[in-house]
Structure formats: C-alpha cells, structure tokens
Amino acid sequence: MNKDVIIGLFSNIKGHGPLVHHLTNNVTINDCANATLAIGGSPVMSTSIEEVADMVQLADALVINFGTIDDQMYEAMVIAGQAANTKGIPVIFDPVGVGATPFRTERASNFLNKVKVNIIRGNATEVYALIGGKAITRGVDAGELSISKEKLALEAADKLQAVTVISGETDVISNGISSVQIENGDIWLTRITGTGCMTASLIACFAGITDDWFSAAIAGMSVMSLAGENAKNSLQANDGIGTYRSKLMDEIFLMNEAVWEKGVRFK
Amino acid sequence: MNKDVIIGLFSNIKGHGPLVHHLTNNVTINDCANATLAIGGSPVMSTSIEEVADMVQLADALVINFGTIDDQMYEAMVIAGQAANTKGIPVIFDPVGVGATPFRTERASNFLNKVKVNIIRGNATEVYALIGGKAITRGVDAGELSISKEKLALEAADKLQAVTVISGETDVISNGISSVQIENGDIWLTRITGTGCMTASLIACFAGITDDWFSAAIAGMSVMSLAGENAKNSLQANDGIGTYRSKLMDEIFLMNEAVWEKGVRFK
Amino acid sequence: MNKDVIIGLFSNIKGHGPLVHHLTNNVTINDCANATLAIGGSPVMSTSIEEVADMVQLADALVINFGTIDDQMYEAMVIAGQAANTKGIPVIFDPVGVGATPFRTERASNFLNKVKVNIIRGNATEVYALIGGKAITRGVDAGELSISKEKLALEAADKLQAVTVISGETDVISNGISSVQIENGDIWLTRITGTGCMTASLIACFAGITDDWFSAAIAGMSVMSLAGENAKNSLQANDGIGTYRSKLMDEIFLMNEAVWEKGVRFK
Numbered sequence: 001m002n003k004d005v006i007i008g009l010f011s012n013i014k015g016h017g018p019l020v021h022h023l024t025n026n027v028t029i030n031d032c033a034n035a036t037l038a039i040g041g042s043p044v045m046s047t048s049i050e051e052v053a054d055m056v057q058l059a060d061a062l063v064i065n066f067g068t069i070d071d072q073m074y075e076a077m078v079i080a081g082q083a084a085n086t087k088g089i090p091v092i093f094d095p096v097g098v099g100a101t102p103f104r105t106e107r108a109s110n111f112l113n114k115v116k117v118n119i120i121r122g123n124a125t126e127v128y129a130l131i132g133g134k135a136i137t138r139g140v141d142a143g144e145l146s147i148s149k150e151k152l153a154l155e156a157a158d159k160l161q162a163v164t165v166i167s168g169e170t171d172v173i174s175n176g177i178s179s180v181q182i183e184n185g186d187i188w189l190t191r192i193t194g195t196g197c198m199t200a201s202l203i204a205c206f207a208g209i210t211d212d213w214f215s216a217a218i219a220g221m222s223v224m225s226l227a228g229e230n231a232k233n234s235l236q237a238n239d240g241i242g243t244y245r246s247k248l249m250d251e252i253f254l255m256n257e258a259v260w261e262k263g264v265r266f267k
Numbered sequence: 268m269n270k271d272v273i274i275g276l277f278s279n280i281k282g283h284g285p286l287v288h289h290l291t292n293n294v295t296i297n298d299c300a301n302a303t304l305a306i307g308g309s310p311v312m313s314t315s316i317e318e319v320a321d322m323v324q325l326a327d328a329l330v331i332n333f334g335t336i337d338d339q340m341y342e343a344m345v346i347a348g349q350a351a352n353t354k355g356i357p358v359i360f361d362p363v364g365v366g367a368t369p370f371r372t373e374r375a376s377n378f379l380n381k382v383k384v385n386i387i388r389g390n391a392t393e394v395y396a397l398i399g400g401k402a403i404t405r406g407v408d409a410g411e412l413s414i415s416k417e418k419l420a421l422e423a424a425d426k427l428q429a430v431t432v433i434s435g436e437t438d439v440i441s442n443g444i445s446s447v448q449i450e451n452g453d454i455w456l457t458r459i460t461g462t463g464c465m466t467a468s469l470i471a472c473f474a475g476i477t478d479d480w481f482s483a484a485i486a487g488m489s490v491m492s493l494a495g496e497n498a499k500n501s502l503q504a505n506d507g508i509g510t511y512r513s514k515l516m517d518e519i520f521l522m523n524e525a526v527w528e529k530g531v532r533f534k
Numbered sequence: 535m536n537k538d539v540i541i542g543l544f545s546n547i548k549g550h551g552p553l554v555h556h557l558t559n560n561v562t563i564n565d566c567a568n569a570t571l572a573i574g575g576s577p578v579m580s581t582s583i584e585e586v587a588d589m590v591q592l593a594d595a596l597v598i599n600f601g602t603i604d605d606q607m608y609e610a611m612v613i614a615g616q617a618a619n620t621k622g623i624p625v626i627f628d629p630v631g632v633g634a635t636p637f638r639t640e641r642a643s644n645f646l647n648k649v650k651v652n653i654i655r656g657n658a659t660e661v662y663a664l665i666g667g668k669a670i671t672r673g674v675d676a677g678e679l680s681i682s683k684e685k686l687a688l689e690a691a692d693k694l695q696a697v698t699v700i701s702g703e704t705d706v707i708s709n710g711i712s713s714v715q716i717e718n719g720d721i722w723l724t725r726i727t728g729t730g731c732m733t734a735s736l737i738a739c740f741a742g743i744t745d746d747w748f749s750a751a752i753a754g755m756s757v758m759s760l761a762g763e764n765a766k767n768s769l770q771a772n773d774g775i776g777t778y779r780s781k782l783m784d785e786i787f788l789m790n791e792a793v794w795e796k797g798v799r800f801k
Contacts, residue, residue, distance in 0.1 A: 026293045026560045027300050027312050033561050033727040038775055045561050048604040051637035070315040103318035193300040242516025249776025293560045294567050294579050337582040370585035460567040509783025
C-alpha cells in the first residue's frame with residue numbers, strides 16, 4: 001500500500017466526479033446515492049434490461065449489490081456486468097446475504113462465472129460462501145467461521161482474482177499478494193442499515209478514477225470506517241441512530257486528504 | 268395486560284436480536300430496516316419467490332406490508348406467509364390502503380384465506396375494510412367510519428382470530444377478549460411517512476421473542492407512540508419533520524424498560 | 535405571474551390536503567412522500583397496473599417520474615396518466631435521465647403521445663431531449679447545450695403545450711407565452727439526491743388545488759429553491775449533506791406565505 005497514492009485519490013475525486021452506475025437493493029438505494037454524492041461522485045441507478053448496457057457506456061464504475069435480487073434484476077446485472085467488462089470499467093460486487101439461501105449462493109457463483117469482477121466487498125461469511133465455504137449465515141449479518149479474516153481475504157482475492165474487502169471490527173483488504181488492515185470503525189456502523197452497501201459505492205467512486213483498484217478499495221473502505229468513527233465522536237448525549245445516520249453522511253462529505261491522513265489507522 | 272411481561276420483553280430483546288423478515292413496500296423499507304435495528308432486531312427484506320421460503324427458515328417473525336404490492340410481490344407474500352405458518356413463527360400483517368381500491372381489498376381477503384395471520388396493524392378504515400366494512404378511505408390515510416375504534420378492534424380480533432392493533436390518536440390493541448388503549452403519541456407521527464409501517468416492524472421484533480403476541484403488540488405499538496411523543500418534546504424552535512424523523516429514530520433506539528415504564532400511559 | 539395567487543395557494547394547501555399519486559423511482563420515493571407531507575399534501579405511491587386507475591380516481595394530481603422505469607412501470611404510467619386525463623386532474627411529468635439512453639428518450643416521446651402532460655419539470659438537458667434536441671447528457675445530471683434556458687423553457691412549453699419548469703442555478707418556468715425566473719437556490723441542492731424529484735411532488739401538491747398550473751409550478755419550484763437556500767443558511771460548521779437533507783425537509787415544512795413572500799427573489 002502506498003499512502004501517497006490514496007492521498008492523490010482524495011485530491012482528484014471531486015474534480016473527476018466519477019459516474020457510478022448501481023444495480024442495487026431497494027432498502028439502501030437512497031443511502032448509496034447520497035454516499036456517492038457525498039464523496040464527490042455521481043450516482044445512476046437504472047435497472048431496466050433495455051438500457052443498462054447503454055447506461056454503463058456513460059459510467060466510470062459499476063456496483064452490483066445482491067441485497068434484493070430477483071430473476072429480472074439478476075438478468076440486468078449480468079448484462080450490465082458484461083457491458084462493463086467490455087468497456088473496461090471496474091465492477092464492484094457486494095454479495096449481500098450470499099450463503100444465507102441456496103438461491104443467493106448459486107446466483108453469486110453464476111454471476112462470477114459470467115462477469116469478471118474486479119473488487120468484492122462483503123462481510124466474512126459472505127466472502128467465505130463465495131469461495132465455497134459453509135458458514136452459519138444469519139440473514140444478511142455476519143455469522144461465525146473457522147478461518148481468520150486475514151487468511152480468508154488473501155485466499156478469496158487469489159481464488160477469485162479480485163481485490164477483496166472484508167468489512168468488520170477490523171477491515172481487511174487484500175489483492176491476493178499483500179493485505180492491509182484498517183483499525184478505524186465503530187460498532188454503531190452495524191446498528192444502521194446500509195453502511196456495507198455505501199462502502200461498495202465509495203470504493204466504486206475511487207475505482208472510477210484509477211486503475212489501482214487495491215488503493216481504491218483501501219480508500220473507500222477506510223472512508224467509511226473513519227467517517228463512522230468520527231460521526232460517533234460527534235454525537236451528544238441522547239443522540240441515537242437517527243442522528244448518527246445524518247452525521248455519518250456529514251462525515252463522508254467532509255472527508256478529504258487531511259482528515260483521512262490524520263485519522264486513518266492501519267494495523 | 269401484564270406490565271411486567273412487557274418490561275421483560277424490553278430486557279430481552281437486545282440479547283435475542285430477533286431476525287425479522289419483511290415483504291414490504293418500497294416507500295418506507297429503509298425506515299423499517301432501521302426501526303428494526305433501533306429496537307434491537309435484525310432486518311431481512313428479500314422478496315424473490317425463489318428464496319423467501321428459505322429466508323423465513325432463518326427468521327423469528329415475518330412482516331407482510333401491502334403498501335406497494337403487485338402480482339409478483341403478492342405471490343411471494345403468500346409463499347413466505349405459508350412458510351411462516353409451517354415453521355410456527357408469527358405473521359404480522361399491515362393492510363396498507365386496504366379499502367382504497369378493489370384490488371387491495373380482494374388481495375387482503377385472499378391473503379387472509381391462505382395465510383394464518385397472528386397480528387394485524389392498521390388504521391381504523393383499513394381494519395374496518397378487512398372485516399367487510401365499507402368506509403370512505405382516502406388513499407393510505409384513515410377515513411371516517413361509524414363504529415368506535417374500541418369495538419372495531421375487539422370485533423376484528425375476534426373475527427380474524429388475530430391480535431388487532433389500530434393506530435390513531437388513541438391506539439387500541441385487542442386480542443378479541445380484552446383490549447388496551449394507549450394514550451401516548453403525537454400528531455406529527457402522521458406528518459412523516461412510515462410510522463405505521465415501522466410500528467409493524469417493532470411489533471414483529473417483540474413477537475419474535477415471545478409467544479404472547481398480545482403483549483408483543485402492546486409493546487411495539489407503545490414504543491412508537493411514546494417515541495413519537497418524546498421526539499416531539501425534544502425538538503427546538505424551527506425544527507420541522509426532517510429533524511423529527513431523525514429524533515424519532517433516536518427515541519426508538521433509546522427506548523428501554525425504564526423509559527417505557529416512566530412514559531407509557533394506558534387509558 | 536400574480537404573486538397574490540401564489541400566496542393564496544400557500545393559504546389553502548394545508549386545508550385542502552391534496553392527494554398526490556406518484557409513479558416514481560425507487561431511489562427517492564421516500565423523499566417524495568415526505569416532501570408531499572411537508573408541504574401539506576398526502577402521498578400515494580402504488581404502481582400495480584391492476585389498481586393505478588382506481589387510485590387515480592382518489593387523487594388530486596399525478597406525478598410521473600422516469601427515474602427507474604422498466605416495461606412494467608411504464609405500462610402502469612400510461613394507464614395512470616390516461617386515467618388522470620379522463621378525470622381531469624393535472625399530470626406532472628419528471629423526465630429523469632431522458633436523453634441519456636435511447637430507451638428513455640423513446641419512452642418519453644411515446645408517453646407524451648399517449649398522455650396529455652400538464653406540467654413538465656426537468657433539468658435543461660432533459661427538457662432539451664424532450665423537444666428533440668441532442669445534448670451531451672451524463673447520466674441523470676444536466677449536460678451542456680447551446681440554447682439558453684429561457685428560450686428552451688418557452689419553446690418546450692409551446693411545443694409540448696405544458697407548463698415547463700427547468701431547474702438550475704436560476705430556475706425558469708414558462709407557460710409558452712410568458713416566463714418567470716427564480717433566483718433562489720443553493721449548489722447543495724445538487725449535492726443530495728432527490729431534490730428534483732421532490733420539486734415535482736411539491737408542484738403537484740399545488741397543482742392539485744388550482745387550475746392555474748403556471749402559478750402552481752412557480753409555487754412548487756420556488757418552495758424548493760428557497761427552502762434549499764434557507765436550509766443552507768441554517769447549517770453550522772462541520773455540517774454536511776446528512777444534516778442538510780434533514781434541514782431541507784424542515785424548511786419545506788416551515789414554508790408558508792410569510793416565509794415565501796419575504797424570501798423569494800424573481801429575476
């Protein structure tokens with residue numbers, strides 16, 4: 001990891017204004033759009049199979065999020081993903097809930113066969129399921145597994161040939177050769193919905209302005225963990241998760257190279 | 268009603284972390300997810316007909332909300348509802364807008380024939396429509412009707428064999444034999460979208476950790492009304508419904524046995 | 535433009551509580567519902583082809599927003615639009631992203647052939663695409679074009695026989711004969727998602743209580759621009775777009791004839 005490269009991404013992102021096309025779930029879609037705007041990108045969320053390929057032509061990165069997939073959405077995801085591969089823009093895959101039902105696990109496996117994914121972001125059980133492991137997943141939350149997150153990230157990145165981001169108390173990002181661990185974060189990031197999904201959007205924004213996807217993944221993941229920590233520190237007595245949600249978006253918006261360099265903590 | 272039972276629910280909910288599967292509308296789905304998290308539950312919102320039955324196997328309670336149903340969603344709701352019945356987890360039904368169009372009224376009737384519903388939460392006109400009454404419903408808002416809410420709740424609970432919750436200025440909860448009325452609340456709860464839907468989620472969280480669905484319904488309904496009142500009291504001059512929304516979520520998050528016991532007012 | 539007419543709309547809207555039916559995108563649907571409530575209207579968002587015509591019978595205005603259309607949604611939009619035409623309630627059309635893909639442009643053209651639209655609200659490139667112009671559109675954001683916004687609004691209003699609202703740094707509203715320009719606003723209105731969509735909802739609320747759609751359009755557009763400005767002015771150091779979103783909704787809620795008359799600036 002080269003810190004200066006990441007600092008350069010912060011310097012450039014607002015000027016570039018990367019357009020990030022999302023095919024995502026309908027629970028946190030608004031949060032993803034606002035997180036994209038907050039960091040300096042521009043979100044598009046169309047999902048019609050008749051236009052996703054055309055929309056990808058305008059985009060700098062593509063987010064595929066499995067949160068509320070059905071057959072129609074899946075079909076659109078494959079079309080969009082293949083168009084992104086052809087165009088050469090990065091595909092960021094968020095395998096929400098993979099491992100929880102056979103449907104999700106099969107579709108994820110299918111998707112990885114049809115689309116070249118460049119960055120994967122999930123929790124440990126989701127990533128474990130992606131490489132064929134069987135963890136006890138409970139809905140969309142992380143379950144327990146027997147492999148360490150560090151080893152899992154490295155193995156998944158190597159096996160799937162994609163930069164792999166595992167969110168958690170410590171975040172691990174691996175390119176299959178080396179790994180980085182981020183110590184920032186706050187337990188409250190798990191007490192609101194959408195922080196994982198928004199992380200994928202942030203990573204996609206950075207990936208849309210560089211070919212160095214490892215750095216983009218570290219940048220996006222660390223923005224969420226540091227913003228989540230800063231938002232928590234800005235709370236007052238009697239604030240709860242409603243206020244926290246607003247403050248989190250504020251902190252993503254306020255993030256820049258100076259705030260990042262001062263606050264980020266690698267292990 | 269036994270207050271100690273409800274206090275026990277507050278003591279247990281965060282430890283249990285009930286998983287609540289939702290098939291709900293796309294207007295307030297994010298609010299429902301966050302309300303579930305705020306009270307201590309874990310939300311899942313998948314709707315694909317290919318996986319809802321499997322997802323129900325992981326869940327402690329199921330919310331069915333008619334807000335933006337179409338044929339495909341309805342089909343998934345029936346599958347999920349029947350899976351919940353088989354598994355023996357409670358089904359909480361929110362008949363949004365029933366009575367407003369023949370489509371909604373017919374589908375609701377159909378649904379009640381196919382799925383055993385354990386708790387119903389609606390406004391007075393929606394519940395009236397469920398038992399065959401014809402009120403003047405205006406969209407998704409409550410219209411006027413000639414039967415008292417107390418009598419309606421009792422009659423509906425008896426007829427539909429489900430704990431029935433009627434939200435309003437005074438909330439009424441009935442199990443068909445006895446009824447409870449909650450005097451908390453604030454008119455501003457009607458000035459933002461989603462408070463009814465979130466109430467169903469809260470009820471489902473409590474219903475996911477007990478077989479005493481009457482107590483669960485009282486707990487969930489009273490959390491929303493008391494939180495709505497506390498949120499209003501916490502506002503400052505020039506705050507409007509944007510701030511109110513955040514504060515409402517804060518107050519749900521801050522709710523516990525002490526806050527509840529001190530603030531709840533039964534008639 | 536007659537300022538007294540607009541002041542009259544503010545006096546009447548909360549008493550009338552216009553019911554606004556929306557067929558809109560799933561990114562900002564919650565924001566649209568809350569904006570409708572904030573100004574004094576009542577939102578309905580059902581989209582099933584089996585009931586949209588019935589729901590329109592209950593409504594005072596209809597919003598058609600192309601943000602995340604697919605074939606099924608488009609079909610429902612045509613049914614709802616034609617029902618609104620038959621009933622004689624105003625149709626407000628938000629051509630989100632039109633010009634960005636052939637699919638969108640063709641569907642918009644098709645829609646305008648099948649449904650009589652009374653008010654159009656978009657950014658300059660979207661409106662330009664509606665009248666057959668080819669601008670460089672970039673996703674859902676405004677691109678650049680060679681015609682002035684003033685001339686475009688006038689021409690579009692005349693050609694499409696609909697009051698035309700072009701949102702931007704200066705907002706232009708034209709009825710094809712005369713035009714009005716609003717100088718309020720803030721760049722932060724472009725840094726959160728949904729402000730355009732919410733503007734269409736606000737316009738629809740006013741259009742639901744008068745036949746003077748030109749005044750309704752001016753009222754709705756100016757509420758958003760003035761509220762956006764007031765919200766920005768109410769921010770404190772270290773507030774970002776999370777807090778801004780809440781404050782914007784607060785300011786829409788607090789808007790009335792006095793606030794409007796004091797703050798609005800026409801060019």
